[in-house]
Amino acid sequence: MIPLLSAEWLKLRSVRSTWLNAAAVVVLLALCGLWSFAVAGIWDGRPPAERAAMRAAPPEYPMSLALPLCTGVLGVLAITAEHATGMIRVSLAAVPRRGRLLAAKAGVVAAASLAAGLVAFTAAALLGRLIVGGRGVAEFHRPVGEEAPWIASLCLLVVVSALVGLGLGAVLRSTAGGVAAVTALLFVLPTLVTTVAPDPWNERIGRLLPTSLFAQLADRTGTMLDDPLPPAAAGALLVGYAAAALAAGALALARRDV
Amino acid sequence: MRGPDAAARVGRMIEVRELTKRYGGTAALDGLSFEVRPGTVTGFLGPNGSGKSTCMRVLLGLAAADSGAALVNGRRYRELERPLHEVGALLDASAGHGDRTARDHLRCLARTHGIGDRRVTGLLERVGLAGVARRRVGGFSLGMRQRLGIAAALLGDPGVLLLDEPVNGLDPDGIRWIRELMRTLAAEGRTVLVSSHLMGEMALTADRLVVVGRGRLIADTSVAELERRFRRGVLVRTPRGAELAAALAETGATVSAEDGGIAVHGSTAEEIGELAAARGIPLYEVATRSASLEEAYMELTAGSVAHRAEEVAR
Numbered sequence: 001m002i003p004l005l006s007a008e009w010l011k012l013r014s015v016r017s018t019w020l021n022a023a024a025v026v027v028l029l030a031l032c033g034l035w036s037f038a039v040a041g042i043w044d045g046r047p048p049a050e051r052a053a054m055r056a057a058p059p060e061y062p063m064s065l066a067l068p069l070c071t072g073v074l075g076v077l078a079i080t081a082e083h084a085t086g087m088i089r090v091s092l093a094a095v096p097r098r099g100r101l102l103a104a105k106a107g108v109v110a111a112a113s114l115a116a117g118l119v120a121f122t123a124a125a126l127l128g129r130l131i132v133g134g135r136g137v138a139e140f141h142r143p144v145g146e147e148a149p150w151i152a153s154l155c156l157l158v159v160v161s162a163l164v165g166l167g168l169g170a171v172l173r174s175t176a177g178g179v180a181a182v183t184a185l186l187f188v189l190p191t192l193v194t195t196v197a198p199d200p201w202n203e204r205i206g207r208l209l210p211t212s213l214f215a216q217l218a219d220r221t222g223t224m225l226d227d228p229l230p231p232a233a234a235g236a237l238l239v240g241y242a243a244a245a246l247a248a249g250a251l252a253l254a255r256r257d258v
Numbered sequence: 259m260r261g262p263d264a265a266a267r268v269g270r271m272i273e274v275r276e277l278t279k280r281y282g283g284t285a286a287l288d289g290l291s292f293e294v295r296p297g298t299v300t301g302f303l304g305p306n307g308s309g310k311s312t313c314m315r316v317l318l319g320l321a322a323a324d325s326g327a328a329l330v331n332g333r334r335y336r337e338l339e340r341p342l343h344e345v346g347a348l349l350d351a352s353a354g355h356g357d358r359t360a361r362d363h364l365r366c367l368a369r370t371h372g373i374g375d376r377r378v379t380g381l382l383e384r385v386g387l388a389g390v391a392r393r394r395v396g397g398f399s400l401g402m403r404q405r406l407g408i409a410a411a412l413l414g415d416p417g418v419l420l421l422d423e424p425v426n427g428l429d430p431d432g433i434r435w436i437r438e439l440m441r442t443l444a445a446e447g448r449t450v451l452v453s454s455h456l457m458g459e460m461a462l463t464a465d466r467l468v469v470v471g472r473g474r475l476i477a478d479t480s481v482a483e484l485e486r487r488f489r490r491g492v493l494v495r496t497p498r499g500a501e502l503a504a505a506l507a508e509t510g511a512t513v514s515a516e517d518g519g520i521a522v523h524g525s526t527a528e529e530i531g532e533l534a535a536a537r538g539i540p541l542y543e544v545a546t547r548s549a550s551l552e553e554a555y556m557e558l559t560a561g562s563v564a565h566r567a568e569e570v571a572r
Binding site for chain 2: 003004006007010011014015016017081082085086087089090091092093094095096097257258
């Protein structure tokens with residue numbers, strides 16, 4: 001398996017789309033910085049008596065919205081770019097056991113996403129602290145015991161997004177289709193469920209979506225949910241999304257001609 | 259000790275047996291069987307849509323056959339432990355991510371088999387791409403991509419090569435290069451199967467021919483044999499035509515007058531020469547005429563062209 005992982009790692013880093021994704025992370029980090037400056041500005045503009053009650057989204061908020069989409073696209077492209085360019089035939093001629101090829105891709109995409117998540121979320125949180133400085137905004141000064149599980153949950157979300165993207169890409173074989181499916185799962189469905197489904201179904205369905213599960217995993221749903229899932233169940237369900245998508249992708253890849 | 263069965267099997271590097279595959283209502287492969295042996299270049303010929311590419315994809319495990327077997331070195335492709343060391347394939351020249359450099363494209367494949375970068379560099383030199391090794395494949399001409407595809411096929415130093423239309427897009431220099439390469443590879447004892455829809459190209463390169471049409475085997479023969487089969491008699495020019503014609507008729511040959519000479523069927527040039535010498539008849543010209551291989555191919559595949567002009571016109 002090591003040679004296959006090494007080959008897939010080279011494939012991933014030798015195409016421009018991967019580095020465009022990395023550039024997007026840098027832009028998102030800058031957005032996190034801007035958000036931190038904005039929070040600092042609001043703090044400074046308020047009379048000291050009102051400052052204690054000030055609530056703000058945490059510094060990594062812009063990153064947590066967009067990074068899952070970035071890694072989702074990374075996962076989609078890892079397989080659909082091969083279909084689009086005909087590389088898949090060359091790849092499968094070298095690795096005829098298709099499940100192994102998909103497993104190697106999953107390993108590399110997951111590792112790259114995990115690394116990106118760890119670096120990006122930690123950097124965003126540190127940047128926020130640096131910019132907000134001594135101002136007492138609670139969300140910018142969480143204790144490590146609270147911060148670590150939150151970032152870990154976010155990292156799981158970006159890894160799951162990447163693997164769901166890979167699985168859906170293997171099923172759909174189309175970059176446009178795969179990206180649309182990932183976007184629907186991460187952005188469209190949550191909004192749709194919140195706005196369209198009647199109470200209490202909006203919460204019952206909404207809490208099962210990945211973008212909600214990660215917060216339940218970190219046990220930090222705040223006022224978002226009345227009846228959150230236990231963290232273990234939320235984590236299992238989140239991993240289940242990746243497993244189901246990969247299983248479907250493996251089946252599609254094994255069954256169909258290329 | 260090898261049993262007789264194993265000994266017989268050794269020579270068959272590529273075995274296709276009763277291969278059938280349907281796409282919807284049409285049969286791409288319809289009970290196709292043939293074998294390819296080492297040490298020769300075997301031309302895999304057929305009109306467009308005759309099943310050549312499908313057959314190669316089945317051989318490489320990329321497409322699944324409905325029935326039948328496609329074996330390489332006696333095994334199905336998916337059962338090969340290290341396939342690049344056994345089979346090298348050039349399928350579609352454009353296959354490969356345009357972003358990747360030529361060198362990285364090969365390294366991606368090499369790494370799956372633990373093949374080092376040195377081999378990659380050496381191959382890029384061998385196919386004449388050393389100068390553009392670090393350029394993106396997206397900017398390559400079709401001919402350069404063909405060369406890169408050949409390098410990929412040779413990566414694992416395989417004993418069996420499957421090349422699908424390798425001369426497409428090559429300039430005359432490139433065509434000569436690939437012809438020589440294929441001959442060299444065969445001379446090294448490798449099994450080389452080259453598909454083409456152009457008979458003229460195969461006549462120059464191949465020793466043996468597997469001709470297919472509509473997914474069926476039409477001929478499995480040598481180039482020399484095909485030429486013999488499509489011989490069109492002997493044309494003789496002589497000042498004493500009537501005399502020679504009479505003598506030839508006695509031997510059972512059919513003779514007819516033809517532009518400036520006589521056309522003889524049922525007798526070889528050697529026999530005619532001997533006969534004329536015995537009778538003291540001078541011969542100005544004795545020419546064995548055969549249909550060109552191109553004509554032979556057209557005749558063979560006439561009934562099996564998938565997309566005929568008149569069908570399209572309907």
